[in-house]
Amino acid sequence: MSDDNLSRQHEEIEALSAIYGLDFHTESYENRSYSIEIEEVPYSSFLQVTMPPEYPSLAPPIYMLSAPWLKGHKRQELCGYLEDIFLENVGESIVYLWVERIREFMVEEAAKLAEEETDSMSSAVESLSLDECSSSSSGDRSPTTPTGPCPDIHSGEIITDRKSHFQPFLAQVSSKDHIQQVLSRLYENKKIASATHNMYAYRFLSSETGNIVQDCEDDGETHSGGRMLHLLQIVDVQNVLVVVTRWYGGIHLGPDRFKHINNAARQILEKSGYIKTEDKSKKSKKGK
Numbered sequence: 001m002s003d004d005n006l007s008r009q010h011e012e013i014e015a016l017s018a019i020y021g022l023d024f025h026t027e028s029y030e031n032r033s034y035s036i037e038i039e040e041v042p043y044s045s046f047l048q049v050t051m052p053p054e055y056p057s058l059a060p061p062i063y064m065l066s067a068p069w070l071k072g073h074k075r076q077e078l079c080g081y082l083e084d085i086f087l088e089n090v091g092e093s094i095v096y097l098w099v100e101r102i103r104e105f106m107v108e109e110a111a112k113l114a115e116e117e118t119d120s121m122s123s124a125v126e127s128l129s130l131d132e133c134s135s136s137s138s139g140d141r142s143p144t145t146p147t148g149p150c151p152d153i154h155s156g157e158i159i160t161d162r163k164s165h166f167q168p169f170l171a172q173v174s175s176k177d178h179i180q181q182v183l184s185r186l187y188e189n190k191k192i193a194s195a196t197h198n199m200y201a202y203r204f205l206s207s208e209t210g211n212i213v214q215d216c217e218d219d220g221e222t223h224s225g226g227r228m229l230h231l232l233q234i235v236d237v238q239n240v241l242v243v244v245t246r247w248y249g250g251i252h253l254g255p256d257r258f259k260h261i262n263n264a265a266r267q268i269l270e271k272s273g274y275i276k277t278e279d280k281s282k283k284s285k286k287g288k
Contacts, residue, residue, distance in 0.1 A: 002057070009051050012093040019096065036099050040106035041250075042113070043069050047102060049095055056093050060086040063098070069109075078105050114163060150181040156268035159260045163249025166260045167192075168268035173241045174204050176213075182241055196248035197221040199261065201228035202241040212238065221246065227258060228265050237274045 009032065017024045020036050027033040027048060035048040046066040052059050063082070070078065078101075085097050156168035171182040179202055187193045201216035214232070216225030228242060244264045246257070253260070269275045 002053075005053060005055060005057055008056055008093060012056075012095060016095060016099075020099070034095075036095075038099060038103050038106065040103055040110060043067070043106045043110060045070070045102055045106065047099060049098075057091055061095060061098075065102070074109070078102065081105065114160065150185050151178050153182060153185060154268065154272055156264060156271055159264050159267075161253060161256060161260060162251040164251070164253055164257070164260075165247045165249070166264045167245045167247075168264040169243040169245070170268045170272050170274075171241050172239055173202060174207065174239050178204075179241050183243070186243060186245075191247075192245050195245045197224070197246040198243060199224040199228060199246070200241060200243040201225055201232055201265075203229070203232050203237060204239045221257070221261070224258065224261050227262060231262060231265055231269075235269065235275050237269065240269075240272075240274060242268060 013034065016034070016036065023037040023039075025035045025037075027035050032051040033048065034051075035046060038045040038047060044067075048064045048066070049061040050063075051061050055061055065075075065078075067075075081101050082098050085094055085101060089097065151171040151173055154170045156170070159166040169182075169186060171178070173179050173182065183198075183200070186198070192198065197219045199217060199219050199221055201214075203212055203214040205211075206213050214229060216229040218225040224244070228244065232240065232242065242265050244261050246261070266275065
């Protein structure tokens with residue numbers, strides 16, 4: 001091994017140790033073998049490199065990549081990226097570039113997975129725009145289904161943040177029987193029945209008393225139903241039930257979760273014509 005290669009390897013090892021801290025390990029000092037743990041939820045990888053005497057001046061490190069989630073053509077694709085990095089940087093220290101390219105690949109794959117989950121949820125709720133409810137229901141959370149036709153259920157766009165997904169639904173209702181029918185219909189969908197929270201709020205004008213009947217349900221997300229009911233009150237809508245379903249992704253959102261719940265509810269109200277949105281061009285003219 002040339003003195004220059006040895007010196008450069010020492011410098012690279014010190015830099016990698018400083019950058020990756022406890023994620024950097026010396027496997028064999030004699031064989032100049034080292035490893036780096038790479039974590040990007042939900043994936044993890046373990047890159048082991050051995051630095052031959054010809055590295056970095058002429059040859060690349062010998063590497064072994066352990067990544068259970070990485071199979072088939074995806075592994076070939078990533079290995080191709082690592083080879084390209086070597087060819088584009090012959091004579092340079094490249095372990096850091098390899099680690100960060102692996103991390104970047106993991107982030108890309110995690111984003112694709114999140115998008116696939118969102119698409120799956122979207123397709124799962126497309127079948128909810130039915131004219132009638134069946135009398136059967138699934139899941140202990142489902143209320144007793146009254147007989148009679150079920151109001152149409154409309155679904156809104158999914159809001160995604162840090163792997164949590166928020167999906168709004170809306171139905172026109174005029175009685176508590178309607179509300180039970182809609183909730184039962186929603187709970188027939190396994191993804192909705194197994195969701196972390198199904199929050200809702202409703203307001204309708206009673207045909208018997210002529211008074212507004214209103215209520216809400218948090219379903220474990222404290223104060224969420226009350227916030228949704230407050231939205232219905234301030235925009236003064238009647239004869240409507242709004243449900244926001246949340247699938248928790250394992251990362252706490254803090255107060256942002258209430259923002260997403262409110263935005264989901266407002267979105268479906270606007271989409272269904274309960275909240276009128278003023279044309280932007282008209283707003284700009286008013287401001288002049």
